[in-house]
Amino acid sequence: MKNLILPLLLSVRAFPVFAQQPTDTINIQVKDITLDLLKSPTNPAFLLMNTSPAEIVEPGSAPEFYTSIQNASDNFSALPNNFGFSVTPFWWTKNAKELNFEKDFDTVNVFTFFRTTSISGGIVKGFADAEDLCRYGIGFQTTLLRGKVDPEKKKEYLSKLREIHEAVYKNLNAYFNDDAGYVFLEMERRNTISEIQKLDELFKAGGIGQAEATNQKIIVINKLRGLQNELDSLKSALNEAFDNEHKSIGSTDDLDKTFGEMNERTGLKWDIGGGLSINSDNNKIDSTRLYRAGFWSNIGGNVFTSRDKSSNLATYFLVRYLFYNEIYYQKDETVGLLENMNTLDFGMKLQYEIADKFSFGVEAINRMGISNSIYESTYKINGLIQYQFGNNKLVYASFGNNFNDNSDNGPQDLVVTFGVNIGFGGNFDLSTFYLR
Numbered sequence: 299m300k301n302l303i304l305p306l307l308l309s310v311r312a313f314p315v316f317a318q319q320p321t322d323t324i325n326i327q328v329k330d331i332t333l334d335l336l337k338s339p340t341n342p343a344f345l346l347m348n349t350s351p352a353e354i355v356e357p358g359s360a361p362e363f364y365t366s367i368q369n370a371s372d373n374f375s376a377l378p379n380n381f382g383f384s385v386t387p388f389w390w391t392k393n394a395k396e397l398n399f400e401k402d403f404d405t406v407n408v409f410t411f412f413r414t415t416s417i418s419g420g421i422v423k424g425f426a427d428a429e430d431l432c433r434y435g436i437g438f439q440t441t442l443l444r445g446k447v448d449p450e451k452k453k454e455y456l457s458k459l460r461e462i463h464e465a466v467y468k469n470l471n472a473y474f475n476d477d478a479g480y481v482f483l484e485m486e487r488r489n490t491i492s493e494i495q496k497l498d499e500l501f502k503a504g505g506i507g508q509a510e511a512t513n514q515k516i517i518v519i520n521k522l523r524g525l526q527n528e529l530d531s532l533k534s535a536l537n538e539a540f541d542n543e544h545k546s547i548g549s550t551d552d553l554d555k556t557f558g559e560m561n562e563r564t565g566l567k568w569d570i571g572g573g574l575s576i577n578s579d580n581n582k583i584d585s586t587r588l589y590r591a592g593f594w595s596n597i598g599g600n601v602f603t604s605r606d607k608s609s610n611l612a613t614y615f616l617v618r619y620l621f622y623n624e625i626y627y628q629k630d631e632t633v634g635l636l637e638n639m640n641t642l643d644f645g646m647k648l649q650y651e652i653a654d655k656f657s658f659g660v661e662a663i664n665r666m667g668i669s670n671s672i673y674e675s676t677y678k679i680n681g682l683i684q685y686q687f688g689n690n691k692l693v694y695a696s697f698g699n700n701f702n703d704n705s706d707n708g709p710q711d712l713v714v715t716f717g718v719n720i721g722f723g724g725n726f727d728l729s730t731f732y733l734r
Contacts, residue, residue, distance in 0.1 A: 326463065327396070327729045331549045332689055334558050334654075335361045336721040339684055339694040341384040342437025343420030344368075346575040346592060349380050349433075351696035351715040352682050354616045354647035354661045357441040357569035357596055360416045361690050362389035362723025370715040380717070382420030382435075388413050389723055396727045403728075407446040407565045414441035418573070430580045433589060437573025445563025445599065448607075455553075455560045459731065463547055473540050480536060483529045490522045549725075562654060567614075568597040587623060594618035594643070609652045616645035616663065628705040629672050640669040641703075657684040665701055674706040690721030 337358050344350040349370055366382040388394055397403075415438060422433045474480050494515060501511040549557070574591035598614030622639040645663030659682040667673030680698030687693060695716050699709040 326459075326545045326547060326731045327727060328399075328459065328553070328731060329546055329548050329727045330725040331557060331728055332554045332725050333561060334686065334689050335359045336364055336686075336690040336692060336719055339682065339692065339696070339717065339719060341366060341382050341416070341418035341420065342439045342571045342573045343382050343384075343418040343435035343575070344380065345435075345571070345594070346437050346573045346590065347380075347420055347422055347433045347435040348575075348590075348701070349420075349422050349715075351680075351694055351717055352647075352659070352661065353618075353643075353663050353678065353680065354596055354614050354645050355569075356598075356612065356614060356649065357567040358444055358563075359414050359441065360384060360386045360439075361721035362386055364690065364719050364721035366420070366717060366719045368715055368717030370713055379424055380420065380422050382418060384416045384418040386414070386416045388415065389726075394726060396729050398730045399728045400730045403447050403452065403561065405447050405449045405452060407443055409442055410444060411440055411442065414444060414569075416440070432578045432581050433575055434578070435573060435575035437571060439569055439571035441567065441569040443566050443568040445565045445567050447560055448562075448564055451556075451560040451562075451607075455556045456731070458553060458556050459547075462550065462553065474533065474536055477532075477536055480529070480532055483525060483532060487522065487525045487529060490518060490525060493518050494522070558654070564600055564603070566597070566599050568595070570595045590620055590622045592618060592620040598647075609650070612649045612651070614647045614649065616643060616647070618643035618645075620665075622703070625703055627672060627703075628707075629674075630706070634672070636670055636672065638669065639667065639673060641665050641673070642668050655686045658682070659684075663701075665703075674708075676702045676709060678709065690723075691719070693718045 335358070338352075338355045338360070340350040340352050340355060344366070345353070349368070351368060351370075363383065363385050366380070366384075368380045368382075370380060418435075418437050418439070420435045424431065497506070497511055497514055497518070500506045501508065506514075570593070572591075572593035575589045577585075577587055577589045579585040595617050596614050598612060600610045600612045602611040604610065620641045620643065622636070622641070624635055624637045625639060626633055627636045643663050643665045645661055647659055647661035649657060649659040651657045660680070661682070662677065662679050664675060664677045666675040678699055678701050680696055682694060682696045684692055684694040693716075695714070697714055698712070700711045700713050702709050702711075
């Protein structure tokens with residue numbers, strides 16, 4: 299009989315451990331998140347039309363739709379005459395209605411394509427030497443590597459999300475203790491364990507025989523097992539009810555701010571783009587002709603980040619191929635027509651960003667001809683100031699010389715460009731948040 303008492307005691311000791319509260323892990327949905335995705339001052343259409351305020355851009359995502367209005371001039375006398383737009387088709391798909399937090403905001407830098415592909419268009423009316431010339435452009439850009447989420451910032455966002463979730467809904471343990479059935483079963487379980495402990499004390503004091511103590515323990519332990527089974531079933535039902543009732547929480551300005559900081563991705567960033575533009579005199583169909591087409595790629599990332607991560611210095615590199623249908627080119631005193639000309643651009647940009655609002659950059663691009671010995675290499679040096687004045691809203695100003703594609707005299711014109719980009723699109727929801 300003594301051999302029977304030992305396993306009974308061991309089984310009793312196991313019950314309190316088995317009955318501990320489960321880890322508070324829930325899968326929730328955060329609704330109506332607002333994310334600032336508009337970072338670029340330009341779009342592929344402007345790049346193809348030769349009216350871009352920046353030649354080298356930081357690879358990244360774009361909002362559902364944004365429009366661009368800019369004025370490029372060397373004498374500040376012209377009204378804004380450059381108009382463009384960009385759309386990201388991904389945001390129209392079913393998958394965009396509810397993103398997966400663990401997948402879309404991972405701490406691993408993964409390849410993307412359609413997720414970040416944008417289509418752009420633009421129009422320019424009038425140039426210094428051709429006021430009646432209209433130029434139209436269309437292009438695409440997609441970010442293959444958009445960087446990775448900082449694990450510490452992701453942890454900070456989840457911590458803030460848990461605080462708000464618990465303030466609204468309480469935690470899982472509190473939810474259990476609000477249920478009368480759970481409280482009753484938990485009390486009965488503890489009382490039953492106390493009965494076993496009293497039988498032990500009574501047996502040790504000699505108030506009950508060994509056989510009687512064993513028989514009574516078997517009865518009480520069976521009762522305890524039944525209570526535990528009921529309690530486990532109720533916990534499972536309550537846990538499911540908690541998830542269903544409290545899985546959705548609306549985002550707040552504070553949550554959006556922390557989420558935006560988390561989405562300031564680090565690591566290698568890489569994109570590709572391309573498109574074409576056409577010229578048309580007085581918008582006449584019979585005068586429409588190809589101006590140029592091209593394909594390019596930007597690659598780079600942060601080289602320095604401040605200790606508090608409020609500012610960073612990044613560098614990006616550009617490789618670009620351009621095809622010109624025809625251009626008039628002056629060499630020495632002779633002007634000739636160059637047809638089917640090809641050029642290759644190489645460039646580098648340094649960009650300093652402060653508080654996710656201000657951005658200062660300087661870029662240098664060298665252009666060389668690869669199909670015609672008459673064409674002389676040219677270059678562009680450009681500075682850019684940019685300010686985010688609202689969610690998906692930015693203003694910018696660029697200062698620099700223009701490429702001289704029409705003579706061997708080198709860059710001459712200084713061009714100052716002012717513009718504003720305004721993004722549109724609905725908020726989105728996120729799921730698969732595991733709060734622990």
